[in-house]
Amino acid sequence: MQQNDTRDWxxxxxxxxxxxxxxxxxxxxxxxxxxxxxxxxxxxxEHLKALVLKLEETYPP
Incomplete structure (x- = not known):
């Protein structure tokens, strides 16, 4: 007879x-x-540099 073992091995x-x-x-x-x-x-x-400069002018660190 086969055993039904449901244990998580x-x-x-x-x-x-x-x-x-x-x-x-x-x-x-x-x-x-x-x-x-x-x-x-x-x-x-260059386009990101220009954007960063514009943001820094608007919102100085």
């Missing part, structure tokens, strides 16, 4: 992927930084 398996929230945030932050480093290093397009 995933809870019994040890997990080597127990990251703390700080580790996850650190990893995601560094991944995003490496992905967008070239975007951040690029010059701002």
């Amino acid at each position: 995933s809870r019994d398996l040890p997990s080597s992927l127990n990251f703390s929230q700080e580790q996850v945030v650190f990893f995601i932050g560094h991944s995003l930084k490496s992905l967008y480093d070239d975007v951040l290093a690029a010059d701002m397009p």
Whole structure:
């Protein structure tokens, strides 16, 4: 006779992927930084520079 075992076996398996929230945030932050480093290093397009200047004149920092 077959046993009907509805236990969740995933809870019994040890997990080597127990990251703390700080580790996850650190990893995601560094991944995003490496992905967008070239975007951040690029010059701002002229139309955006003009818009920023206009905004700074209207609303001084």
